[in-house]
Amino acid sequence: MTARLRRWMTPVVATLTVLAIVIGPVPATAAPSTPTPSGHEDDGEPRLLNDVIEGANRAYTRAKAKLEKSRKRQLELALQVDRAQAELDALRPQVSHIAMQSYRTGRLGAAAILLDSNAPDSFVQRAVALDELNMVNAKKLAEVNVVKTRAEKAKLALDAEVREQQKLTNDMARDKREAEKALALVGGQGFTGGLVSATSPVARIAPGRTSDGDWKSEGCSEKDPTTAGCVTPRTLHMYKEVKRAGFNRFVGCYRPGGPWEHPKGLACDWSLQNSGFSPWRSKDTRMYGNNLAAFLIRNADRLGVYYVIWNRQIWFPATGWKSYSGPSNHTDHVHVSLL
Template sequence: MTAPLRRWLTPVVAVFAACAIVVGPAPAPAAPSTPTPSEHEEDGDLLITDAIAQANRNYLQAKTKLEKSKKRQLQLAQEVKAAEEQLDALSPQITAIAAQSYRTGRLGAMTMLLESNSPDSFVHRAVALDELNMVHAQKLADINAAKTRAEQAKLALDAEVREQQKQANVMAREKAETEKALKLVGGLGFTGGLVSATSKVAAIGPGRTADGDWKPESCSEDDPTTSGCVTPRTLHAYKEVKKAGFNRFVGCYRSGGPWEHPKGRACDWSLQKSGFSPWHNNDMRMYGNNVAAFLIRNADRLGIYYVIWNRQIWFPATGWKSYSGPSNHTDHVHMSLL
């Protein structure tokens, strides 16, 4: 039996003792400098660093559009104010024309010309009629133009307000999604950015009730990794992790101890194709990060109890916390099922 395998056969440290040790961030082993994302993309998956960069770009674009919208709003508000002031200025003239029409009736060309009693009077009345028509036409044109400008400016202003709100929503959504993704995988300090931004969606495990609880299960299925047994839910999770592309060495059942391995409710996902060895390059670190991320992102669908990886432990209710024990879990990702 090799030394790595003997290491795996040692009991898993007690969960409650682990939680009671030290809570807070713990430094990970020294690692090579983080490479560019393109060097470690698996099957075209976007790295979390790429997702963060994209969210920042989207934020800056939205912020720029928002500032432009605010400036345009100010311009349109000034246009609306100017148009309304012009309408106010024309209002007395409109009132005067309306009052004259009320007193004398609409003055037609024939009426004015027939009332003339001399050639000179006829010419004066014709000139007056022409001037009056021009005044009326100009006033009406000014009024209509001012009204149209005001209406168009208000419509444009409303559109700018909607665009401003849209951009504000984009910023809030991008910020929230970035923070959620970072927190869920343990942050950049924990992962070094070497983790896919998304994970495949796992099929829902057996025994989940309508209210989200999980029914107790016995160790009734053959363990595909040992001669022991696992629960149906553990076997399902094992198959889903494999289906997601994580095909390096794994061991589940282990006799002895009070915790999940002897109950068939736990598996250890190695970073290597055989045996166990602490991560010492970016490939191994990213593999462990992605296994842990897959389990956590699908925790509600698989019935995950907790995950231990790289000196950190994750519970659904608390997120990532510092972890230390007989095994610091830098050579494998531990998953326990409910």
């Protein structure tokens, strides 16, 4: 094959090669998204865990529908490429004929075909045929190139869309896992009724924490801000952090007598009411207790929390939430004891 023939054939071969790549398999993975806003942000209220989970589920549904649409587009694209390949295949006999003439004459072009005739009529017929062939080739190649270019662009767009959907899928799965983990941490959907903020403020680390994560023993050396009694430095720190987090209703810490943590200055009872103690009777008081307990548990490692009791449940770091049936059912306050 001459150099001139090779130059003429290069675009066709390149077209065939690119088309073969284009019709290759497209990854069929995808789908979302970051949970949609719950609406509570607009009026300054915190997002609730059930809103986060619902948002994640809605985002998943939307992403799934978007993925199905992408797969349909992928199928249409493959059909377009197949048609382009068929059109290009139709040109092969004509290209082969020209290549054969070039091989026989040693050169390529109109003269190579026209000089192969041995009669005037044959010369004219070949001239007409050559003109038609050139027109057909040019038109077919132009059509194929248009389809090929469109298919390449569509595939690039589809690949980008699939990658974005995969990212959204991973984000949604991560957010949903975190939401469910947080929900389990604060007692679960049934325990909280979903009335608990998705996040809590981060407490400052309490004094007395050792390098290996343990806590030094402390005495009841600080004045209790809620009674005439005393509390440990760590309890006083916890008290200030809970207040700093916005929980400003009635609270009592030191209480004399008994074998437990109150007389040692290691516990506080956080009421749901502005004064005194009364069981939760409304969404407001229940959510206040849920959020307070959630804050203590989410910051347990930073505050040195020993256990939390709230709404007939008790939480230990080692066991999580368990049913509680002590002298008080703790529906009127959140109890926290420190190490």
